[in-house]
Amino acid sequence: MPLLGGVRPPIAALLCALLAVAVFPTLGLAAVHEQEVPQAVRDAERRIAEDAAASFGTSVDVRARAVRRSAASVEAPASGAPEATLRSLLAAGPRVRGGVLLDPRTGRPLAASGEKVPLTGVDVAALARSGAADIAPRPTTSESAGPRLLFFARVVVPAPARNQDHARDAARERRGGTRAFLLVVSDKVAALTVHGEGRTGQVVDRKGKVLATSAATGAALTPDTEDRALPSAAADAGQRTGDASGSMLGDGHDGLRRVAGWASVAAVDGKDDTSGLGLTILTFREVPPAKGGADHTGFAIVAAGALVVIAVLVTLVLWGIVQRPLLRLHLSAARLARGACGLPEARAELARPVPAGAFGEPGRVGRALESIRRQLLGETGPEPVPPPRRRPGVRSLVVVCALVIGAWGMPLLFLLNRVPDARAVPAAVVADQQARTEAAADRVRQSLGQSHADLTAMASAIAGAPRERATEVLRRGRADHPTYRSLYVLDRSGAIVLRVGKQPLRPLLHAPAGNGISPIGASGKIPAIAAYAQLKTGENDENDGNAKGTAPAVVVAEIGVDALNDLVARPGLGRVWLTDEHHKVVAASVDFEAFQSLPSRGLTRLVVKTDAAPGGAGSPASAVLHSGSAPGGGPSVAAAAPVAQTGPAAGLRWRVVSAEPAAALKLAAFEAQARTMLAGLLALSAGVACLGWLHIVVVRPLRTLANCAERLAAGDRRTVLYPVHHDECGSVARSLELLRQALAEQDRGAEAGVAAVPAPSFHPGGAP
Incomplete structure (x- = not known):
């Protein structure tokens, strides 16, 4: 028999696969333990340090x-x-x-x-x-x-x-x-801008000396809150491990544990110094240690033991009802074929009856072979094919085995070890998501503010300058600012008198008053944002009738949306959107359509919470969105923060919104849930694969073989039986074809008047 053919390999593979899956819950789930400080909190602190280092x-x-x-x-x-x-x-x-x-x-x-x-x-x-x-x-x-x-x-x-x-x-x-x-x-050394209540940030040099320290709301810079070992450890960590960032745990006191993150400041733009500034950003705060989590060892042992029992039972059932009867049919059919070859010494094989199975297709084939044996001996003639009746067969048995395996895997996949939405994510992780969202909003604010400040400086440089000088200033400014998609100068009538860069998507139709940043339109395929600054002109220009209306008045910079997409995208922050005052998306870290709504109502309600009351500035907000309101189906950690409360970008009333699936966080509860689901999925996959394999190579050919054997026993001598498979079913088919030929010769001999060969007689105790 071939290696992958026959009835033995699928059943053996099913047993081995289920036993291997049974080992997985014991090793995987038993290894999940609640840490004093969850890995998600440490990873978030490392990301916060990276954000601070980038800023x-x-x-x-x-x-x-x-x-x-x-x-x-x-x-x-x-x-x-x-x-x-x-x-x-x-x-x-x-x-x-x-x-x-x-x-x-x-x-x-x-x-x-x-x-x-x-x-x-x-x-x-x-x-x-x-x-x-x-x-x-x-x-x-x-x-x-x-x-x-x-x-x-x-x-x-x-x-x-x-x-x-x-x-x-x-x-x-x-x-x-x-x-x-x-x-x-x-x-x-500029102080760090850190976000998050109780968080402290430090700038550390190569020797571990603190160059600057800053604190967020609620973090007091007192000797009691300083940990002198952390700066030195952060400075040495990058040199020792070669990593650009990491996290560490500090000392604990008063029931709290200090968690710290560090990140090296990348080289700025000095091509001659690959080591950069040689500075490290250290952020840390104190978090309450996690309570004793659930122990999944007992659950893993029970689940593994149940699967072992199921694997053994399913294997025994398939062996007793499918494998063993089929192997007996293979031997009986080969024996009858040898007995029908016409040799006197081989005719003795026909004397032994065929053991017929009691269930399904093997029983049908066995009864047909017994009828053929009696016809070869001349004891009886062709028997009519029994009327078809809906009886359970081998296919039904395979379906039952699949259901038994599914009864173990489906609860693990959908029911057991589920994390309740009410306590899905610790409060520290939610606070870290909000802090990182505030940092993303701060990056957008800094970028827009710097773009506007540089534009104001360019406006001062080109005021009253010749056209060639003004063009050179604009070209140099656009080269220094990749956020500028286009730079152009408007006169008092709103006409473009000088342009550098690409054609504006939607140029300003009128010269605005004052300096600021504003969106251009609230529709279209690509959002457009413009920063503008007034050109200071002399009184002679204003009183000159020939120049009035045509003198340069405003320099405008159109800011590309691609630059905003890069600003809000940060590793580990999930999906991030930048929304306008109407809560429509103008930039995002994922694919989006301009001015589309946020993907869920929960995010929209969260953004509404950040809206300021009349005369207020707004405040950040965060929450755990439940599976019914979160994008992606499962609970998500979401946060929203206003981009700017003061400065040139304050009038935009933009918000940065982020959502990270809770399942992506390294929390013990979600790790146990994921491994439980994986165990159920592996068991279902192994059962479907092996039982499907058994159905293809055994069940379907066996059903066809049973029909052919019953027709042959009923007198069908014309249908030639072609063996298709090189396994037990193929062997039985070949034997049936030999028996068909022998029965056909016997029928032709009877029609020609040739006496039938009498069946040999045996004495009691003689050899069959």
């Missing part, structure tokens, strides 16, 4: 770009003196604590202003000689002022005349009529 890195990047932009656009004084050049650079750039202008070749200070810039441990000469256009910021420590961040920018100014002061130095440094300096400014 901190972005703020440092923005500040570094501002320093470089001001250094590239400032007009140096005619004297070219380093002191005057430094004053003009510091006046045009962002406010800093101190600045110094260095010789790029030697690193010698040429001019200084403000507080002393700490350059200890920083090889500025090597940085200047590296040739990198953008030098990444460096953290350092001032003995008098504390931690500082250094920002660098290359400055090129026209060289002074030879008869002025410093002529000798200028002659050495003159390159094509210009002089090169290295500007270094220092500023305080």
Whole structure:
């Protein structure tokens, strides 16, 4: 018999598969235990640290770009003196604590202003000689002022005349009529923006020293709440493991346990320093430890024992009713075929009756073979085919076996170890979801605010400038801001007089008053958002009749929705939507249609809770949405937060909404539920696969074989029986074909008057 054919392999595979599945609940469910701090809380704290690190890195990047932009656009004084050049650079750039202008070749200070810039441990000469256009910021420590961040920018100014002061130095440094300096400014390490009640954030350097500390609402920065071991452990963790982020547990006191997350600040945009700032963001808060959870060991043992009993019973039933009778039919049919070959010594095989099974198709085939044996011996003639009656057969037996296996698997798949929606998710996990949603809203607010601030700076730069100068400023601004889809300038009549970038989706038809950010329309395939800033013009332009209505009035930046999609998408936050004041989606981390409604009423009701009362600013909200109101069918952890309460984006009244399926969280209850469902699914899959295999290779051929055997016993000598399967059923079919040929020869001999061969007689005790 072939390896995968016959009745034995499916039954043996079913037994082995069910026994293997029975081991799974014992090993899988017994290993699920409630941790003191759930893994979901630790993972959420790690994600919060990653969000804070990304936000901190972005703020440092923005500040570094501002320093470089001001250094590239400032007009140096005619004297070219380093002191005057430094004053003009510091006046045009962002406010800093101190600045110094260095010789790029030697690193010698040429001019200084403000507080002393700490350059200890920083090889500025090597940085200047590296040739990198953008030098990444460096953290350092001032003995008098504390931690500082250094920002660098290359400055090129026209060289002074030879008869002025410093002529000798200028002659050495003159390159094509210009002089090169290295500007270094220092500023305080910006405090982190952390969200979540009772959470504290820290900026830690490579040595584990805390450079800045900030706290969210409800977190007091007192010595009692500090854990000195956490900063050092966070600084060493990345270097030791090579990971970019992680989580850890601190000490416990007063019935609370401190959980911390850390994340390395990625390299900003300095291509010469692959190690980045070398800073680590540490966030931590205290959570109540989880109570003793349910022990699933007893349930796993009972479930595994029940499946073992079912597997043994099903195997015994199939062996006794299907496998054993079929093997006996295979041997009996082969014996009758040998007896019908016509040889005298083989005719003795016909003397033994055929043992007929008592159930289903094997019994029908056995009774037909017994009738054929008697016809070969001449004891009887063809017997009529019994009328068809609805009797249970082997197929019904297979269905019953499948139902028995399903009776074990279906409760595990749909009923047992279900997590009640009322206590599906701990309060700490819900709070972390809200904190991360607030952080996502804060990223959108920072991005829109920075875009508007830079647009205002561009408006100041191009006011009254020639067209070529204004075009260059707009091009440089769009290159610095990937969020800008298009930049254009409107005159007082609303006509576009200058444009950089793509064609606007929906340009403003009228020049707006003031500065701000507003959506353009509430319909369409792609949402459009515009930031605008007024151009300051002189009184002569306003009173000039020829220029009135045609002079540039407003610079507009159309912000692309793709940039907003990237802002709200964060790993581990689930599905995130950005909604307008009418609760319609304008951006999302998943596929969406512009201005569609939120996917569930529960999310819409949650967003409504964040709406502010008249004169209010609104507040974030979070909840566990039950399976009837959550997207995806199961309970979800959802949160909503307003994007901006102040600033240029406050008038948008946007909200960030997030929803994470609770089953995706690493909670012991959901892990037990998932493993229980997996055990039931595996048992059902094994039962369906093996019983389906048995039905294909045994049950269906056996039903066909029973019909053929009954027709042959009833006198059908014309239908040729072709063996299709190379197994027990095929062997019986081949034997039936030999018996059909023998019966046909016997019938032809009887018609020709040839005497039938008498059946051999046997003495008692003789050989059959």
